Amino acid sequence: MEQKNAWETYDENKMKEVFSFSDSYKEFISKCKSERECIDETIRIAKANGYQNLDDVIKEKQILKAGDKVYANNMGKTIALFLIGEEPMENGMKILGAHVDSPRLDIKQNPLYEDQELAMLETHYYGGIKKYQWVTMPLALHGIVVKKDGTKIHIEIGENENDPVVGISDLLVHLASDQLTKSGSKVIEGEDLNILVGSIPLTGDSKEKAKATILKLLKDQYDVEEEDFLSAEIEAVPAGKARDYGLDRSMIIGYGQDDRVCAYTSLVAMMEMKKSNRTCVCLLVDKEEVGSIGATGMQSKFFENCVAEVMNCTKDYSEIKVRRALKNSKMLSSDVSAAFDPNYASVMEKKNSAYFGHGIVFNKYTGSRGKSGCNDANAEYLGELRNIMEKEHVIFQTAELGKVDQGGGGTIAYILAQYNMEVIDCGVAVQNMHAPWEVVSKADVFETKCGYVAFLKHA
Template sequence: MRRVVRTLIAAAVAVVAACGGALGAPDRTAPPANAGALAAAYRDFLDAGRTPADIVAWTTTRSPGWRRIDPLATKAARVAPGDRLVFVDRDRTALFVVVGRRPLAGAGARLVCGHIDTPAPRLRADALVDDAGEARLVTYRYGGARRHHWLGIPLGLVGRVATAGGDEVAVRLGFAGDGFSFYATDERDGSAVAIAASTHAAKETPSHTFARELYRRYGITAADLATAELYLVPAWPARDVGVDRAFVGAHGQDDRLNSFAAWRALIDAAGDEPPERTMVAWLVDREEIGSTGPTGARSRFLDTVFSWLLRAEGAADDERTLARAFAASAALSADTPAALNPNFPEPHVARLAPRLGGGPVLFPYAGRRGKQGSHLARAERIREVVDLFASAGAPLQVAELGKVDAGGGGTISKYLAERGIDVVDVGIPVVSMHSPLELSAKADLWHGYRAFRAWLRGAAQAH
């Protein structure tokens, strides 16, 4: 990968037209009137949601009227068509559900699923070291972050720490208002990024200076860092890009771009009359490291929620009934494909490359090396996606994730398919994927939001 960052210059006439002019001061809670209003809410989401736990907290608190449910409750409360429910596991994954008129056991559900984790340096257990008059935080890669991208930019520290006293403390350090930031100075042994945290203070080592600040703000000791879930992320906020404000530049848009669109589409679709089939938006964790763990797509969380819903409808929740509900369901795995970068076109076949401003991207298969690890969508389900997106007025690009046997990637689609759910990979694209500043088009976000809303309801919305 090239290490020289060059300016991306792109014509964006169609993008600007979709943005509805000046942003003004949109109501961030009402359904968005245009792409500009939706992008303003999206920037708020990105700035607040620096970790999966942050995003779950942000989305649940901005979903008034939604009832939070413990799916492990032995007795499921009865539900009615139109009921709005949210299921949260370990504060790091959330399922938003609108109950449909037809029973889940026979009609299944309509799902849009995106992941809310993103590549970034994460603190190691032995993170805090003194080195040449500085306190340094030593990190390892979470996901597919490129280490050299993180050098020489202002960074903030964010996440959670489990203290010896039994508390779980949220940390947010080095952002606007603090008056300082952290700084990645070099790569350690080609495998870790060293972060400058503080320098010598009188009669103290640098690590004492840093630890004292943690204790002053949060009551955290240096020893507590061994039980921390802390990430270094760019300290800058999400921002408009280009003199025409056609783009959004921010860290973490893979895959928070699609996750936001899915969540917002469901929230706004819930305001309509009760849907024919149950609608679901799943914000899932751990995709960037293989969807492992209790909050990843390979966990049993989706099964647990479906079982609860079956009981709440008065149906059995045995293995056969659950299998029928999954088999009757259909999902979009909404992950972010890499759009063509004019400065770095080599990973793509140009005619099959996604482009910013061209709308969401349908990629019938993912995987790598002969499409190993891919989910191959059925032609009939792909046809439904194409027709629904067209009826919603959303352009749809059909593309690949990169050159055959050269590029590629994975999504959570295969884990949905293993449950018997029909699934298609569709996502809103970005340029500079997995970098500290990814680029997306406001028009693509707008079209993705409208298309996801149409998919969830199984019908087009007026446009």
């Protein structure tokens, strides 16, 4: 089947709209390089659009009615936004669910050491990465330090053009004959992803003088001491802003586009909704890259509890109504798909691949090989979504994640499907997925936002 290229359908005004939207998206992912930063910015945007904190609504015993907007913040890493619909929530919700965590290097709890007069930080990589991609590139440090008295200190080093950056060295090619015989997974070992942070010795009696210099800088600039690393969450991520990619500026290169491209488009779609027949939800979660586990992952009870709290605030709560609300819901698991890459065509099946410029991607199923671990959406649901996309003139495509026996992947879709609701994966096609710098098409980002709006309007 021939699929449309979105660029060929745009007139001059639409092109301007696409590029303008892309600029706002680039600003978001340049600013939000950790899950905490994503949630902070989401709350800022939500408040500017009239959303209230659900905790305040509960405390003040407000009664929620159609058109009201609330958000629930879970530990600063997960958020659920609700636009209350005109129908009872037990009739079901329309849910956009994405994740805001991305592959990265986490600084260990006891990270700082000195070796041959060089100050180093030890890391533990997070999510599925090719470790060799993270060496010899400028890295920034983002995160928080929580002191014993509960004081939070925000860390961001390496994003301002006047900031220093840090990084991980690689072996010079002149001495790499043994290294180059190793497999890709062993070229760089996880325990060798140590970040060089300083080399000036501190004058005085300290035995580890380069380390002492770094500790003095941290104390002077941030009031952080070495033991404070024990209660810190600091991430090393690629330094620098997202940028236009390609001589025609048709693409965007940036860090963390899996899955913040779908988080941003879901959030913007939600902000465009002023009213709805059924309650609309935007759910942005943490820990997807490591199995959606923990208190801030999709497998926690956070979302289910939020639904119960919101229904209680509408004065229409019962346990069975919560169950019905979840069962009767429809969801787009807003997550990225693999874009066809001519350099690696051998792992893709061309008729069932996602292509740059062909719009929002629907993945009926993910999983690996024999659909292991997949969510497989019903044909009836796909038929409904096709009708919605065509009604709103949204350019869309369908795809699988590579050849059947090549590998695969998963999302949060199967977790929500356990409530017996209709769920399908759909989002933006990405090249370089899980690399420090990922690439997307501006047309696909725009069409994905339009697709999410169409879903919230008509599902």
